[in-house]
Structure formats: structure tokens, C-alpha cells
Amino acid sequence: MDHSSVRLDGARKSFASPEGTLVTALAGIDLSVKPSEFLTLLGPSGCGKTTLLHAISGFVELDAGRIFIDGEDMTHRPPNKRPVNTVFQSYALFPHMSVGDNVGYALDIARVARPERNARVGAALEMVGLGGLEKRLPRQLSGGQQQRVALARAIVARPKLLLLDEPLSALDRKLRQAMQIELKTLQHELGIAFVFVTHDQEEALTMSDRIAVLNGGEIQQLASPGEVYNRPANGFVASFIGASNLFTGSGSGSGAETIVRTSAGLTVHARMALPSSGPVTALIRPEQFALAPDTGTHGLSELPVSIDQVVFMGMVFEIHGRTDDGQKVVATLPASQQSRIAEAEGRRRAVLTYDPASVHLFPAVSEAA
Amino acid sequence: MFRHLGTKALLAFTVLFFAFIYVPIALIVIYSFNSDPVNMMRWSGFTLDWYRQILGLRNAASEAALYIETTEQLLAAVKNSFIVAFSTTALSTVLGTSAAIALYRHPFAAQRFYRVLLFVPMLMPDIVLGIALLIFFVGIGGQLGLGTIITGQTTFLTSYVFIVVSARLAGMDRSLEQASADLGASEWTTFRRILIPQLMPGIMGGALLAFIISMDDLVITYFISGTNTQTLPIYIFGMLRRGIKPEVNALAVMMLVFSFAIAFAGLYLRNRKR
Amino acid sequence: MSTLKARKRQQLALLLGPVTLFLGIFLLLPLAIMVVYSFLMPGLYGGVEWTYYPHNYGRILGFADPEFEVFDPVYLSIFARSVSIALITVAVTLLICYPAAFQIAALPERWKNFALFLITLPFFASLIVRLFIWVLILRPTGFINETLGALGLIDRPLDLLYTEGAVILGMVYIYIPFMFLPLYASVEKLDWTLIRASQDLGAGAFDTFRRIILPLTLPGIAGGCIIVFIPALGNFIVPAVLGGAKSMMLGNLIEQQFLAARNWPFGSALAMLVMAVVLVLLFIAIRQERADQPGSGHA
Numbered sequence A: 001m002d003h004s005s006v007r008l009d010g011a012r013k014s015f016a017s018p019e020g021t022l023v024t025a026l027a028g029i030d031l032s033v034k035p036s037e038f039l040t041l042l043g044p045s046g047c048g049k050t051t052l053l054h055a056i057s058g059f060v061e062l063d064a065g066r067i068f069i070d071g072e073d074m075t076h077r078p079p080n081k082r083p084v085n086t087v088f089q090s091y092a093l094f095p096h097m098s099v100g101d102n103v104g105y106a107l108d109i110a111r112v113a114r115p116e117r118n119a120r121v122g123a124a125l126e127m128v129g130l131g132g133l134e135k136r137l138p139r140q141l142s143g144g145q146q147q148r149v150a151l152a153r154a155i156v157a158r159p160k161l162l163l164l165d166e167p168l169s170a171l172d173r174k175l176r177q178a179m180q181i182e183l184k185t186l187q188h189e190l191g192i193a194f195v196f197v198t199h200d201q202e203e204a205l206t207m208s209d210r211i212a213v214l215n216g217g218e219i220q221q222l223a224s225p226g227e228v229y230n231r232p233a234n235g236f237v238a239s240f241i242g243a244s245n246l247f248t249g250s251g252s253g254s255g256a257e258t259i260v261r262t263s264a265g266l267t268v269h270a271r272m273a274l275p276s277s278g279p280v281t282a283l284i285r286p287e288q289f290a291l292a293p294d295t296g297t298h299g300l301s302e303l304p305v306s307i308d309q310v311v312f313m314g315m316v317f318e319i320h321g322r323t324d325d326g327q328k329v330v331a332t333l334p335a336s337q338q339s340r341i342a343e344a345e346g347r348r349r350a351v352l353t354y355d356p357a358s359v360h361l362f363p364a365v366s367e368a369a
Numbered sequence B: 001m002f003r004h005l006g007t008k009a010l011l012a013f014t015v016l017f018f019a020f021i022y023v024p025i026a027l028i029v030i031y032s033f034n035s036d037p038v039n040m041m042r043w044s045g046f047t048l049d050w051y052r053q054i055l056g057l058r059n060a061a062s063e064a065a066l067y068i069e070t071t072e073q074l075l076a077a078v079k080n081s082f083i084v085a086f087s088t089t090a091l092s093t094v095l096g097t098s099a100a101i102a103l104y105r106h107p108f109a110a111q112r113f114y115r116v117l118l119f120v121p122m123l124m125p126d127i128v129l130g131i132a133l134l135i136f137f138v139g140i141g142g143q144l145g146l147g148t149i150i151t152g153q154t155t156f157l158t159s160y161v162f163i164v165v166s167a168r169l170a171g172m173d174r175s176l177e178q179a180s181a182d183l184g185a186s187e188w189t190t191f192r193r194i195l196i197p198q199l200m201p202g203i204m205g206g207a208l209l210a211f212i213i214s215m216d217d218l219v220i221t222y223f224i225s226g227t228n229t230q231t232l233p234i235y236i237f238g239m240l241r242r243g244i245k246p247e248v249n250a251l252a253v254m255m256l257v258f259s260f261a262i263a264f265a266g267l268y269l270r271n272r273k274r
Numbered sequence C: 001m002s003t004l005k006a007r008k009r010q011q012l013a014l015l016l017g018p019v020t021l022f023l024g025i026f027l028l029l030p031l032a033i034m035v036v037y038s039f040l041m042p043g044l045y046g047g048v049e050w051t052y053y054p055h056n057y058g059r060i061l062g063f064a065d066p067e068f069e070v071f072d073p074v075y076l077s078i079f080a081r082s083v084s085i086a087l088i089t090v091a092v093t094l095l096i097c098y099p100a101a102f103q104i105a106a107l108p109e110r111w112k113n114f115a116l117f118l119i120t121l122p123f124f125a126s127l128i129v130r131l132f133i134w135v136l137i138l139r140p141t142g143f144i145n146e147t148l149g150a151l152g153l154i155d156r157p158l159d160l161l162y163t164e165g166a167v168i169l170g171m172v173y174i175y176i177p178f179m180f181l182p183l184y185a186s187v188e189k190l191d192w193t194l195i196r197a198s199q200d201l202g203a204g205a206f207d208t209f210r211r212i213i214l215p216l217t218l219p220g221i222a223g224g225c226i227i228v229f230i231p232a233l234g235n236f237i238v239p240a241v242l243g244g245a246k247s248m249m250l251g252n253l254i255e256q257q258f259l260a261a262r263n264w265p266f267g268s269a270l271a272m273l274v275m276a277v278v279l280v281l282l283f284i285a286i287r288q289e290r291a292d293q294p295g296s297g298h299a
Helices: A049-057 A099-109 A114-127 A143-155 A173-190 A201-207 A225-230 A235-240 A335-347 B002-031 B049-054 B071-105 B111-123 B126-139 B146-170 B175-182 B187-216 B219-224 B232-242 B246-273 C003-037 C055-061 C074-105 C109-124 C127-138 C143-150 C164-189 C192-200 C205-234 C237-242 C250-259 C264-296
Strands: A006-016 A022-033 A038-042 A064-069 A084-087 A161-165 A193-198 A210-215 A218-223 A245-254 A257-262 A267-270 A280-284 A301-312 A316-323 A328-334 A349-354 A360-363 C040-042 C048-052
Touching: A006 A049, A022 A049, A022 A064, A022 A218, A038 A049, A038 A201, A049 A064, A049 A084, A049 A161, A049 A193, A084 A143, A084 B175, A099 A114, A099 A143, A114 A143, A143 A173, A161 A173, A173 A193, A173 A201, A193 A201, A201 A225, A210 A225, A210 A235, A218 A225, A218 A235, A235 A245, A235 A280, A235 A360, A257 A280, A267 A280, A267 A301, A301 A335, A316 A335, A316 A349, A328 A335, A335 A349, B002 B246, B002 C074, B002 C109, B002 C127, B002 C164, B049 B246, B071 B111, B071 B146, B071 B187, B071 B232, B071 C003, B111 B146, B111 C003, B126 B146, B126 B219, B126 C003, B126 C205, B126 C250, B126 C264, B146 B187, B146 B219, B146 C003, B175 B187, B187 B232, B187 B246, B219 B232, B232 B246, B232 C127, B232 C237, B246 C109, B246 C127, C003 C264, C040 C264, C055 C074, C055 C264, C074 C109, C074 C164, C074 C205, C074 C250, C109 C164, C127 C143, C127 C164, C127 C237, C164 C205, C164 C237, C192 C205, C205 C250, C205 C264, C237 C250, C250 C264
Parallel strands: A038 A193, A038 A210, A084 A161, A161 A193
Antiparallel strands: A006 A022, A006 A064, A210 A218, A245 A257, A245 A280, A257 A267, A280 A360, A301 A316, A301 A349, A316 A328, C040 C048
């Protein structure tokens, strides 16, 4: 028996572009979402995340591969026969129906008796904090309220799985952050899996149990937010999520110690075994850097840079610099070190240190990645 | 720049512009109440006789003033116009709406062909369509009359409905239909409960437009109506060629009132829907 | 083939079948027959002889069937007159509507909507009624002559009706909404900061108009001109009601071939000529619009 909420086996889909060429949206995706898991599909526009979502909801028919929901084969089921519901990016509230009729729509279709239907509509609206607004029309509500109605409408029929297609993208920053927390809470209460599509990495890191990073119709990495951030599988993931300093070269070393030497002769130390033979990329996040103490040795690795610019960002300073061979480096340093940063800025040079244990290595595929 | 040129001059010009459109209309409304039976534009007193005459009521005017051929002919023309307008509106609304939905829903190879096909009758000079239909109907041995008028008008009225409904569809959120399917509705339910209610203002607008254009169509109807069937515009056209009688004036005013009433109704419907 | 695709195909056939059948039979087929007719020999007593006969087109240019006819440019002159009347109509409506469009675009929102409503309203009124009004105004015992006579300005009525001028006046009157709406659409879109920018850069009123306003409203001007020219060229109602024998246009000529002279093939050839002019214009318009698109995309 299958213990996934939804499972895709080798899902493939291509579309004809307006220019007539064939664009691959899904290049053979295998994915299994656990029950009551919050899974985020993250990637740039055109990466296939929306196609993947539509394949699950049934609006896109796969060219090849299969889809199982709760262990049942849904590959050829039309959308209206699938036990999943969607929160649309535009909310897609029916403008000619009241809030109550919007939320009750699925129950009316399923011919749920009136008293039960009304009770469930009321409960769903209550759950999203809009109790008693049944009689209003969608256009009389604010953007945030419309969003909640869309949510209530999608959960009222108790789907096995809730799909969310960039539902927060139209909200302003403050409201979005509040909704992120509410969505998490709601998911816990409902105990069903959420598949959430976004291009906003911050949103993905905040909310998800696991993140599937997509690019070019393929899953680049499927892991927890911490794993994706700290241990990206490749250059795409590393640069798509968070700022990153990447050093590509040949790796050498023994056991858990590796030295990466770039073609320009720069070396980076890592306390990590070489992931593969062949060229390797070392990742140092900007916040892993510190300014070297003025005197003495400190057991940390060093990277001397010339400073191009120092930007004050509130809690931190961002230092844009350049190594001796011209590679750009970004470091964020706490604002508490202001005086030392100013000093370094005056010299236009600084020595950045990092802990080799915080350096992550992954195989370098190509320069382009 | 027009500020320097004089906003006043521009404003005065615009007032004249509207005067050019509406003064003639005002004139015919006023003079339709003129009692002079011979010279319609020389005011000689107020009367409602011409309206009475059209409606077939007895009036005080002398027998010599009874110019209108027969009230029966006029009433028959009015009746024909309504029969034609209602039939063509029904037909073209169904054809135009279904074509618009088909092209919106299903991207397919012949899309472009259909768009051109549905645009052509609107852009074509109506005289060309009129004679093409005449040749065709005579060629297949059809009896010219109400049937040919209805068929002929429907060919180009379909385009108008198609364009109005397509515009409405283009502004529609595609995810509404997806949301409906997602919530378990069958295609038929989605069609009935989401698509049609959303489209209704467009369908009504298209139907209204088709109705007005049908009531007013002269050129195409002129060629395919045959000798025994007259619609209202054909009747007036004939009268204008034979000589103008004061009754026509009253009839024209009644037609203006009727079309303006429809226009207002359309506007009211549109504003209410928004 | 999956069931989903099959169902979609079925639906498509259901939605498009009737309209395809209807327009195929009552639009495309008649047009095709008309094309064929234009290449047939006219029958002696109306109708057609089923023999290939290219002289219908030659007759338009003055060169017809060499066996029966001599060179006669009468049809060519009617064609030329039709084009010139249509062009004058276009020019006059443009000159009237263009300034008005600027004034109306500058009105406050409520007045703007009301003005637009007033301009579109006549479109709903019967065409024949609107022309009839002008007969009442222009004829010898019409409003103008009566008024001038009563004021003692004229002794005998002026010949206003049944002239080319009356035809142009009638055309202008009925085509004003056609010209105004596309014009207005482009005038309203005009970004007034561009005009201020132009003045700021030292351009005077004339330069600003010629180099900024005119190019930016050109799509509306072109659209309005084409939309007026097409129906004006083939119009036969306006000349029939307001024009005399000397202002015969292509439309009247075509009507005559069908309802009086019963030379259907020649009438068909004339209709083909009108159609050809329209198609060329539309083709140019569509190409122009395509060419403009990348540039105007962000406007």
C-alpha cells in the first residue's frame, strides 16, 4: 500500500510554444508527497511548477507518467472527479455569487442537504476568520478577505489534498506574512497535505516541511528548508535560494578535509568530503564571513579582498568586494562591528574569515549552472 | 497647446459638432406636430393628426390629406420587421455565442480561418453581401420573402454577436472555469452555472445590437426581400422615392423614440451589471 | 487518443458545426457564386449564359466586348466619382471629429461619458430616418429654403437636394460615429506629459502637434478613415435618397445592374471591384497594425 498523499511517476509534459517549438514543462518528474506534509514547489517562472500543480489537479493531461492520489490512479480522471481542491492565484471567486454560494458551490454540486451545507459553509468561513459574511459579494471584500474566501471554498469539501497556486502573491508584505502563519496553522488543523507553489524563496523557507526546487521541468533538489539552504545540491539551487559566493575548481584532500583550488589559484577550505570526482563548487553564504581579528592566528581560513562598496542595510552591513584574481564576493556583517567595518572601508581592504565547517561542496556541472 | 489656441474656440466648435448631430433630429420632432398638410416645414399650428393617422385612428384632417397609402401596408411592414428582428436575433445569438465559446475554449488549427470568416461579413460592404445572397437565393429557386430576409440578415448579424461575446470572454478570468471543475462541477454544470452567467451581459448586449441592426437593415434586405414583402426601412425608402407625406414624419419620430428607448435600455442593463 | 481529447473534439464540433454549416452555405457559397458570375456572359433577357466572358471587367475600364461596344469611360467616371465622394466624406468627418475628440477627452469623467453616449446614440437610430431628416431640411420646400425665404434672403428656393453636396452631407452625418470612436480611442490614450515634455524642450504649438500629437494619434486617424471609407465607397442608399442622376455612385450602378438592367454578371464584376478595394485597404491596415505592435506594446 502506498503511503503518500500524492505520487507522480515519471510525469512528462511538453507544450507547443507560440513560435512552434516544443517546450518541455515537465521532464519526467518523480515526486511523492507525504500525508499532512507542507510541500512547496519553488522555482523561477517557466520552471514547470504551475504545470506540475495543474497535472495534480487535472487541468493538464500528462504526455507520459502516472499520478496517484491516496494510492488511487488519477492519471485519466477529469479535474471534477479528483479529491483535491485548489486555491487559485487570482482567487477565481465567482463574481456573480455571494460568498456563501461560492463556498457552498462544491457542496451544492455534491448535493449535500441544505442544513448540513449551510453549517459547513459557516464553519469553513469561521475557520478563516470570516464568519457571518455569507451574504456579501466577492467584490465587496478586500483582497485579503477574498483570499480567505478562496481558502474556505477550497477546504469546505474536505479534500485529500490542498493545492495553492501562488495564493499570497497579490497581498502586500505585512498581510502576506500574517497569512503565511495562518496557512501553517490551518494545515495543522486540517491534517491534510498542502502543495504550495511559489517563486518567493523566503516564503518557501518559512512555511514548508519540504521544498522541491524546480528548474527546466526537473526537480533540482527535494529536501527540508534547512537542507536546501545549507546544503544545496547544485549551483542552481545555491544561487536561486539566498545570496551565495561560489568558488569552482578542482578538489583535493583526504577524508573530511577538502581544498578547492580555482583556476585563478584561489583556495577554499572545507570540512567536508569530496562529493564526486571532477570539478567541484564550494559555497560560502555571505553571513558565514567575519572580519579577521587584527592580530594573531585564529584557526580559521582567510580570504583577502579589496572593498568596492559597503552598504548599510539596517541590522547588517553588506560588503561588496573582490578577491585578488577579480572574483566578486559578498559578505554580510553585523551592524555591531560598525567601527571595524569603517576602518576596513578606509583601507579599502579587508581579510574575510570563514569556518571550513560551514563551507558546502557540490559537484560543478558546468560553468553556466 | 490648445490652451494657447483658445480653449473657448475648441469648446464652441464642439458645441457646434453636437448641434450638427442633434438639431436636425430636434427639427423633425418639432415639425412632426405641424398641422400644415402640404408644406411640412412651414409652421401653421399644432396637431397630433399625423400620429393618429399612423395608428389608424380617425382624425379631423380632410380626406385629401390622407396620403399614406394604407395603414395595413404600414402595419404589415412593422409586423414583418419585428418577425425578422426576433428571428434573426435568436438565430444569430445562438450561432455567434457558440462560435465565440468554441474559439475561446479550444485552441485549434483553423482558429484563424474562423476569425476571418466571422469578421468578413461585418467589414464587407453590405451591397456585396446583398447581391451575392440575391444571386444565390434566385439560383436555388428560393421564393424571396421573410425566409430569405431572415437567413440573409443572420449571416452578418452573427458576426456582431460573435464580436461582442468574444470581447466579454476575453475579459473573463479563465481560472473561474477551472475553479468550478476543481470543486467537482461537471463541464455541463460549469457551462450552466459559471460560464453562461458570466457571459450574460455580453450575450444580451450582442442580442440587443443584432436586434437594432436587424430592425434598421436596408441594403441587404432591399435585395433579398422580393416584391411582396416589406420591412419598415424598405417601406420608408419606397415612400421617400414616391414623395414625402407628413405621416412619414410622425412615423420617423416614432422610430427614433423606439431606437433611443432600446439604446437607453441597453445602457441601463450594462450599468446595472457592473 | 485519450477520452479527454475526444470529448473536447466532440464539444468543438457541437459548438462550431451549426455556424460552419450556416456561414458555409449562406456566406461563402454565395460569394463564390458571385465570383463565378462575374466571369459569365449576361443572358439576353437577364440571367446568364454559361460561357466564359472576361469583358465584364473590361467594361469597367471602358474596354468591353469589342464586337458590340465602343470605348466608353462612363463606368470609369462613376468609379472615380465614388472614390472621390468617399474620400471627401472621410476628410470632412476627420476634420470635424478630430478637434471634438480632443475637447471631449479633456472633459471631466461624467461629461465625457455623457458626450460619448450622445455621439453613439444616433448609431442606434434608423439610417433611413436620419437621411429622411436631411431631405426635409434640404428640399425646395425644406427647412433651409423656407427659413431663408421667410427672412427675405432668397426669392426662389436654392437647389440643395439631389446634389453631390447633399450626398456628402448625408454621408458625413451618418458616418460621424464611425470616425469619432477610433479617433477618440487614440486621443484619450495620449499621455499629456509628453506634450508638456515637448513644450519643455522648446517646441511650439505647431511643432508639438506635428511631431508628437499627430504621430501618436495616427493609428486612430487611420482606423477611422478606413472604417468610414469602406461603407462610403459602396453606399447606394445615400445617393439614392439625397443624390440626383449626376451623383450616381458605384452602389447605384450595381443596384441598377441587378434590379433594372438585369446584367447580373456586370453587376457581379462591379461588386468584385468594390470588394477588391476593401480587401486591399484591410490588408494594409492589418499589416500596419502588426508593424506598430512592438512599439506600442508598452503605451
